[in-house]
Amino acid sequence: MSVNKIILLGNVGADPEIRYPEKDFPVARFSLATSETKGDSGVEVTDWHTCICTGRNAAITERYVRKGTRLFVEGKMRYREYEDKFKIKRRVAEVEVLSFEILGRAAQ
Secondary structure, X not given: OOXXXXXXXXXXXXXXXXXXXXXXXXXXXXXXXEEEEEOOOOEEEEEEEEEEEEHHHHHHHHHHOOOOOEEEEEEEEEEEEEEXXXXXXXXXXXXXXXXXXXXXXXXX
16 A cells, blocks of 8 residues: 655645636646755745645635645645756656645735
8 A cells, every 4th residue: 555645734825827628628837836844943944735626626825825825735645747848858746636625824
């Protein structure tokens, strides 16, 4: 047995990017910032996570999520490779969002 699960609590870094690769099937992409204090020095370190929502979750994201929104996200880590315009192979890590809760709304 194996497990691929990620839980994040953070703030959305920019308004979500919404695409419709197929009719009536939205895909939302947004960055989520998580912060923690390291060691005794009290230095705060922020990590940025790329999150991908599809279907109903993407539709909800499109309607309610904006820059600054506080989210609790549950999902899976996904890795994909692509070739950039200079023919260099790149590998990216993304969070496939399975569910999320809006904990705080960004100021409108």
